[in-house]
Amino acid sequence: MVDSELAPDDTIDTENELPENELDEDDHLRPEFIRAVLDAVAAGNDEEARALVGPLHPADIADLFELTPQPDRAALARAVAELLDGDVFAEMNDYVREDLIDALSPTEVADLAAELDTDDAVAIIEDMDEDEQRAVLRALDPDDRAAIEEALSYPEESAGRLMQRELIAVPEHWTVGDVMAYLRGAQELTTDFWEVFVVDPQHKPVGTCALSWILRTPEWVSVADVMQREQTLIPVDMDQEEVALRFQKYALISAAVVDGAGRLVGMITVDDIVHIIQQEAGEDVLRLSGAGEGDINEPIRFTVRTRLTWLVVNLGTAMFAASVVGLFQDTIARFALLAVLMPIVSGMGGNAGTQTLAVVVRALATNQLTSSNTVRMIVREFRIAAANGLSLGLLIGVGTYVVFGNRDLSLVIALAMVINNLVAGLAGVIVPVTLDRFRIDPAVSSAVFVTTMTDTMGFFAFLGLASLWGLGA
Amino acid sequence: MVDSELAPDDTIDTENELPENELDEDDHLRPEFIRAVLDAVAAGNDEEARALVGPLHPADIADLFELTPQPDRAALARAVAELLDGDVFAEMNDYVREDLIDALSPTEVADLAAELDTDDAVAIIEDMDEDEQRAVLRALDPDDRAAIEEALSYPEESAGRLMQRELIAVPEHWTVGDVMAYLRGAQELTTDFWEVFVVDPQHKPVGTCALSWILRTPEWVSVADVMQREQTLIPVDMDQEEVALRFQKYALISAAVVDGAGRLVGMITVDDIVHIIQQEAGEDVLRLSGAGEGDINEPIRFTVRTRLTWLVVNLGTAMFAASVVGLFQDTIARFALLAVLMPIVSGMGGNAGTQTLAVVVRALATNQLTSSNTVRMIVREFRIAAANGLSLGLLIGVGTYVVFGNRDLSLVIALAMVINNLVAGLAGVIVPVTLDRFRIDPAVSSAVFVTTMTDTMGFFAFLGLASLWGLGA
Numbered sequence: 001m002v003d004s005e006l007a008p009d010d011t012i013d014t015e016n017e018l019p020e021n022e023l024d025e026d027d028h029l030r031p032e033f034i035r036a037v038l039d040a041v042a043a044g045n046d047e048e049a050r051a052l053v054g055p056l057h058p059a060d061i062a063d064l065f066e067l068t069p070q071p072d073r074a075a076l077a078r079a080v081a082e083l084l085d086g087d088v089f090a091e092m093n094d095y096v097r098e099d100l101i102d103a104l105s106p107t108e109v110a111d112l113a114a115e116l117d118t119d120d121a122v123a124i125i126e127d128m129d130e131d132e133q134r135a136v137l138r139a140l141d142p143d144d145r146a147a148i149e150e151a152l153s154y155p156e157e158s159a160g161r162l163m164q165r166e167l168i169a170v171p172e173h174w175t176v177g178d179v180m181a182y183l184r185g186a187q188e189l190t191t192d193f194w195e196v197f198v199v200d201p202q203h204k205p206v207g208t209c210a211l212s213w214i215l216r217t218p219e220w221v222s223v224a225d226v227m228q229r230e231q232t233l234i235p236v237d238m239d240q241e242e243v244a245l246r247f248q249k250y251a252l253i254s255a256a257v258v259d260g261a262g263r264l265v266g267m268i269t270v271d272d273i274v275h276i277i278q279q280e281a282g283e284d285v286l287r288l289s290g291a292g293e294g295d296i297n298e299p300i301r302f303t304v305r306t307r308l309t310w311l312v313v314n315l316g317t318a319m320f321a322a323s324v325v326g327l328f329q330d331t332i333a334r335f336a337l338l339a340v341l342m343p344i345v346s347g348m349g350g351n352a353g354t355q356t357l358a359v360v361v362r363a364l365a366t367n368q369l370t371s372s373n374t375v376r377m378i379v380r381e382f383r384i385a386a387a388n389g390l391s392l393g394l395l396i397g398v399g400t401y402v403v404f405g406n407r408d409l410s411l412v413i414a415l416a417m418v419i420n421n422l423v424a425g426l427a428g429v430i431v432p433v434t435l436d437r438f439r440i441d442p443a444v445s446s447a448v449f450v451t452t453m454t455d456t457m458g459f460f461a462f463l464g465l466a467s468l469w470g471l472g473a
Numbered sequence: 474m475v476d477s478e479l480a481p482d483d484t485i486d487t488e489n490e491l492p493e494n495e496l497d498e499d500d501h502l503r504p505e506f507i508r509a510v511l512d513a514v515a516a517g518n519d520e521e522a523r524a525l526v527g528p529l530h531p532a533d534i535a536d537l538f539e540l541t542p543q544p545d546r547a548a549l550a551r552a553v554a555e556l557l558d559g560d561v562f563a564e565m566n567d568y569v570r571e572d573l574i575d576a577l578s579p580t581e582v583a584d585l586a587a588e589l590d591t592d593d594a595v596a597i598i599e600d601m602d603e604d605e606q607r608a609v610l611r612a613l614d615p616d617d618r619a620a621i622e623e624a625l626s627y628p629e630e631s632a633g634r635l636m637q638r639e640l641i642a643v644p645e646h647w648t649v650g651d652v653m654a655y656l657r658g659a660q661e662l663t664t665d666f667w668e669v670f671v672v673d674p675q676h677k678p679v680g681t682c683a684l685s686w687i688l689r690t691p692e693w694v695s696v697a698d699v700m701q702r703e704q705t706l707i708p709v710d711m712d713q714e715e716v717a718l719r720f721q722k723y724a725l726i727s728a729a730v731v732d733g734a735g736r737l738v739g740m741i742t743v744d745d746i747v748h749i750i751q752q753e754a755g756e757d758v759l760r761l762s763g764a765g766e767g768d769i770n771e772p773i774r775f776t777v778r779t780r781l782t783w784l785v786v787n788l789g790t791a792m793f794a795a796s797v798v799g800l801f802q803d804t805i806a807r808f809a810l811l812a813v814l815m816p817i818v819s820g821m822g823g824n825a826g827t828q829t830l831a832v833v834v835r836a837l838a839t840n841q842l843t844s845s846n847t848v849r850m851i852v853r854e855f856r857i858a859a860a861n862g863l864s865l866g867l868l869i870g871v872g873t874y875v876v877f878g879n880r881d882l883s884l885v886i887a888l889a890m891v892i893n894n895l896v897a898g899l900a901g902v903i904v905p906v907t908l909d910r911f912r913i914d915p916a917v918s919s920a921v922f923v924t925t926m927t928d929t930m931g932f933f934a935f936l937g938l939a940s941l942w943g944l945g946a
Contacts (some may be wrong), residue, residue: 026715027719028843032841034845040945048715066891068844069849083738172517180688183685184688184689184691193685194684205944211497211688212656214666215653215656215687216656216657242499244632245500246500250749252744253743270743271725273747274720274746275721275749277750277754278750278839281752281755282754282839284758285757285834286831286832289830290824290828296836296842296850299854300857301852304860304861307857308860311825311865312818315868317821318817319872322813322817322822325813326810326813329810332809334806336806339798339805340796341794343798343815343928344788344792344793346793346816347794352780354762355764355783356764358758358761358762358764359759362759362767363769364766365755367501368566369505370499371505372504373540373769377769384773388780388784391781391785392781392784395788408571422616430775455820
């Protein structure tokens with residue numbers, strides 16, 4: 001990767017204020033602004049389009065492409081081509097980026113990739129077809145190619161893909177003054193770093209030095225005396241979700257990535273982690289509902305396939321629950337009011353189960369629920385379910401008595417409500433914890449089991465008790 | 474706040490490796506380790522407890538308290554009191570921390586707060602009763618007290634509460650060498666910074682300088698020539714969720730906080746934001762299911778109250794949907810099979826609606842869905858709903874025909890399934906987008922509306938069509 005060196009005449013001075021007026025109060029690009037850009041493009045007035053887009057931050061240019069309807073994106077890209085640097089592509093949604101990259105030649109992609117740190121270059125190249133990948137790699141200069149090829153050799157979503165290889169490593173015996181002279185002298189160094197890694201002769205990290213400590217320490221002090229020895233090392237094959245949890249837990253700004261032999265091979269910085277933290281935390285709601293990645297830029301056929309798969313599985317469980325109702329068809333024919341009330345019992349169980357499930361799935365994802373407090377969690381959820389079940393049972397029981405004046409029916413629905421709330425509370429914690437123990441993502445699979453239980457038990461408890469009580473007999 | 478100065482003899486050298494053996498492969502504290510600590514405490518062997526807990530990272534000590542059953546926490550705190558510094562409290566869950574803070578005297582709390590940056594000190598003090606707060610503030614030295622009192626004057630969850638007041642600000646006319654001399658000379662400065670802010674004579678920020686640039690630039694260059702003028706300023710009253718989105722969008726490490734007059738009043742660093750990003754992103758699943766904060770350390774009576782409120786609202790909507798079934802009681806009495814099949818139609822609508830809702834709520838939260846692409850999103854979800862509705866309708870129609878051999882019933886259920894999927898898809902996007910337009914959190918309120926619609930329409934479409942078709946007549 002080419003580093004933007006900070007020679008004195010190569011100063012960073014963009015003169016651009018954050019373009020407040022293109023953005024509304026929520027930091028969204030204004031619809032009128034987007035329309036003005038697209039109108040300019042449609043009218044063939046590329047110069048005006050560039051004048052409008054030019055002042056935007058790369059993240060906002062990426063947003064502009066995401067908010068532009070898919071058929072208009074290629075024309076927009078051609079119009080503002082000179083503004084599309086690697087930073088813009090790095091900020092862009094995967095699907096939107098793939099679309100645009102497909103329209104570029106391998107040489108153009110290689111030019112983009114060469115501008116970027118390894119991690120961003122890999123993000124652009126990893127989703128291409130193998131043929132195209134090879135063409136792009138051939139167009140890169142040998143150093144960049146080697147770095148990217150090595151990154152691609154690590155599993156997807158691993159630390160090896162996330163890390164950048166541009167970092168500052170210095171030997172233990174240097175003084176702070178040596179480090180400063182090195183940083184000021186060497187032209188080839190990255191400028192994008194927050195900590196300096198101290199390594200032993202085998203290139204194994206022995207400590208880290210925040211830049212603020214280097215700046216606040218006299219030059220004659222040895223780095224070994226100022227560095228922090230306690231450090232969080234990231235194995236190169238660690239999953240990105242684990243990496244994100246470590247960054248969060250230990251409030252890291254950057255961390256050293258080590259290979260199997262413990263040698264320093266790269267660095268991950270927090271700005272590359274922030275979107276993973278956000279994505280992983282936001283994924284649970286999508287997975288629990290079977291909405292897959294939930295990416296609104298995904299081609300619609302993928303979305304339909306993902307969601308339909310989940311819906312068909314749920315159709316199976318709904319038919320199973322319906323078959324329980326089928327057992328009581330005769331009772332219902334004699335006393336149709338049971339059919340009116342039964343969805344209340346099953347539905348409320350579903351709601352209570354979903355609450356517990358949401359809490360447990362989040363607690364598992366954030367490492368707050370571990371084997372040390374599972375039993376406590378089960379007891380806690382049982383108590384909550386008992387309190388809620390009794391309250392709801394009382395409410396529905398009294399309500400049913402007031403409306404229908406049938407004491408037996410009131411007792412049956414109240415009792416069924418209590419039972420189904422307990423089922424919901426217990427299933428809501430035991431199902432995800434068990435799946436997690438077997439290393440199955442609880443967010444993906446729990447809801448099917450839990451709602452099957454609450455539906456089935458809701459119908460069975462209510463209709464079964466009604467039959468036993470002789471209602472409709 | 475007292476800064477830990479980096480005098481040459483005051484080196485950072487803790488000699489602690491990350492205690493890998495207390496942690497399992499998921500970075501959880503091992504249950505055996507926790508038991509050993511608690512056994513030592515129970516046996517009155519405080520020394521052993523301290524020896525075990527001592528090597529832990531502050532974040533792991535905080536976890537230890539969270540994983541310890543509530544009744545044992547006070548004894549543990551007394552045993553390892555000398556290890557409980559401000560960092561441990563800053564990492565701790567709010568409820569667990571409150572519990573422990575309640576057990577300390579105001580002077581002890583003031584000693585803890587004085588160790589911390591303003592933001593962490595505020596986090597400890599903000600949840601105390603007013604009397605206790607005053608007592609702690611009185612025990613602080615005047616500078617610290619003023620800083621914390623000012624922070625407390627900003628609204629909760631605002632940038633003013635999050636920011637720290639310890640930062641480095643330098644005038645525009647300084648050279649890089651001036652900055653370095655200042656950093657090395659002044660004893661009172663914080664060591665916890667990643668960027669230097671450049672301010673004009675009115676103390677308004679005009680640019681920022683990453684430390685790496687300062688280290689890589691010759692000393693005679695002016696900071697005005699090396700600073701980045703394009704910067705993201707955070708208004709002091711901005712909500713923390715907006716702050717988190719800005720940090721993420723622009724990949725910030727730290728950002729200047731400005732007051733109404735545009736003057737620099739504080740700094741927010743990314744490590745304070747990471748847990749907010751995680752929390753805000755993870756909240757949607759909890760809010761959609763009505764599980765409140767979903768904090769497993771919350772006192773159980775709060776949890777019951779939050780969840781029960783939501784369940785009672787849903788009981789109301791379930792009764793409303795049941796009343797729709799009530800309209801068709803006679804039809805059901807004549808043809809009880811309708812009661813068996815009707816939950817399938819309503820339930821599948823609920824599932825499809827939840828999928829759409831999850832995607833839309835996430836897209837709104839991450840600023841991917843704005844007024845610029847709302848119409849596109851509605852069209853997209855309509856197409857998905859049509860594809861899924863037709864597939865599910867076909868499946869359930871054929872299934873019903875195979876099992877019950879009733880052509881009319883099959884047509885009715887297939888048609889009802891298509892209708893309810895379209896209702897689900899449209900409600901799933903229109904409800905949250907509308908709530909968001911009215912500045913109501915779509916994650917909190919959408920699900921009630923959407924499931925009411927899918928339940929009601931599911932019953933109404935299926936039973937209504939069945940009546941029209943003359944089924945059970």
